[in-house]
Amino acid sequence: MKTAEYSPGLEGIIAGTTTISHVNPDRNSLMYRGYDIKDLVQHSDFEEVAFLLIKGHLPTQSEYDAFCNTLKQERNIPQTLIDTFKTFPTNSNPMDMLKVGVSLLALQDPDKDDDSHEANVRKAIRLAAKFPALIAYSYRISRGQDIVQPDNSLKHGENFLYMLLGKKPDSYIANVFDISLMCYADHGFNASTFASRVTVSTLSDLYSGTLAAIGALKGPLHGGANEEAMKMLLEVGTPDNAEAWVIDALATKKKIMGFGHREYKTGDPRAAILTEMGAEISNKLNDTKWYQTAAIVEETMRREKNILPNVDFPTSYIYYLMGLPIEIYTPIFAVARIAGWAAHMIEQLDNNRLIRPKALYEGPQHLDYITRDRR
Ligand SMILES: CC(C)(COP(=O)(O)OP(=O)(O)OC[C@H]1O[C@@H](n2cnc3c(N)ncnc32)[C@H](O)[C@@H]1OP(=O)(O)O)[C@@H](O)C(=O)NCCC(=O)NCCS
Structure with a gap:
């Protein structure tokens, strides 16, 4: 049997092959069936x-x-x-x-x-x-x-x-x-x-x-992040408040929702596309408060942690501007x-093969069984 190294959260582990989409963090690119x-x-x-x-x-x-x-x-x-x-x-x-x-x-x-x-x-x-x-x-x-x-x-x-x-x-x-x-x-x-x-x-x-x-x-670490990101922006409230809010949150080890990614460390291409749309829709609707607040959150996250927004950050305020309920x-x-x-x-x-990884067992072994009346 093949043995593999343990990686928490399966980070970096290749768990199968696919021809459907290609996430390429080296080029900050995403392709569906080969199309960018x-x-x-x-x-x-x-x-x-x-x-x-x-x-x-x-x-x-x-x-x-x-x-x-x-x-x-x-x-x-x-x-x-x-x-x-x-x-x-x-x-x-x-x-x-x-x-x-x-x-x-x-x-x-x-x-x-x-x-x-x-x-x-x-x-x-x-x-x-x-x-x-x-x-x-x-x-x-x-x-x-x-x-x-x-x-x-x-x-x-x-x-x-x-x-x-x-x-x-x-x-x-x-x-x-x-x-x-x-x-x-x-x-x-x-x-x-x-x-x-x-x-x-x-x-x-x-x-x-x-x-x-x-x-x-x-x-919230996956799809739930777009809702959490908007709740956060509402809590931040205004562009003026954004920098201090983020610094404070980071000081208390809070995760800033809509930021960071397991794969993309230098930019999520979807976030780039949607941030541009976010600016455009804000201008079109003449409501730039959320985009401006988001921009300062982004700037502060980049400066303080070098962590960039993912797809869920711009969608949060885009959907909000569209009048969609957060939930x-x-x-x-x-x-x-x-x-x-x-x-x-x-x-x-x-092309199926049962997905069944191994666990690294870290508990005790070969304990003597003590009957309930003697515990
Ligand atoms: C997506 C996510 C789970 C990826 O995580 P990961 O690859 O496991 O990275 P880690 O959680 O190990 O983060 C590495 C470091 O960056 C920090 N970090 C990562 N994302 C962060 C965030 N959104 N806000 C603040 N700090 C963050 C971690 O605290 C950690 O710092 P440390 O080394 O000082 O402990 C993580 O970035 C996250 O929780 N983001 C917020 C939720 C989110 O937007 N999810 C949608 C993803 S598309």
Whole structure:
């Protein structure tokens, strides 16, 4: 058997091969199936990126049209789910509701007994199509609002905004949102993707892998960071307060959310793209307070710790400026990342080997067993 060195948090360990996305910290670059994220955000859209990730190549026009149509046809969710959402406690956590939604969908998937590659691709597209309704419907119901039915004249991202907020976004907002979805769509062996791969490596199904991924994404060291970053900016309050706030937080060993990355140590390309969008949207909406506050937080973090923002920092104030509720930021990450999760699970299953690492045992051994009456 091969032996490997122990690395806490599996840092630096190669845990598998992939052809889906390439995170290259030496060049601060990210590629999906060989295409640079910088080119994709300029020329593509979320639908095309989802196709690229799931199917492995850029679609022709007819493949793209068919894919968009399927996404639209699959947008809605069964009434039984909507009825179940009505039983949830008021103000339930949207990530927890998403887990329930995905579990319920699993019971009704027409391909539930088929784990072939073709059926998995169909399930992947179905899941990607239905995430917006799962999130928007459960959110609105748990906040005492009526659901908003999908509008099939709208694209995937803008339709999600419409179902969530009840009004159609203008084309500029829809485009910025779409760019954020493209940036969030995949990212190598991140914690949630890895969790999904581990799950299906037991030959479990795509829904179970998706549930594992949602659970992993929820944590503030991963997808939960975009919500925590905005809460932090609100606590900072104003640009004037930002420098002192960060210095104080660092002095008490607080983690500044939306900063740092396991892989990128000299810059996250997604943060660069979205920080530019953050400046632009702030100017367009004539509301620059959060961007200015964020810029000082960034400057102070760079100077004090040489730690740079990750993707979750600019998305936090971009989503805030769009009027999105903070507790929906991590579910938005999931709306995008389901494309990557599904692609990875299919890749894992197409060439599976059970993921089962070793543990370095550090506890006692060969203790004498003492019966309970003598302890
Ligand atoms: C993402 C993250 C978990 C990566 O962590 P990692 O590779 O394990 O790096 P470490 O946590 O070991 O950090 C190395 C050092 O940088 C510091 N550091 C890392 N991120 C930091 C942050 N956001 N704020 C303050 N200090 C930070 C650590 O405290 C540690 O300092 P030390 O050596 O003095 O103990 C970490 O940067 C983090 O917690 N960031 C905040 C959460 C976040 O934004 N997550 C989204 C990631 S896309």
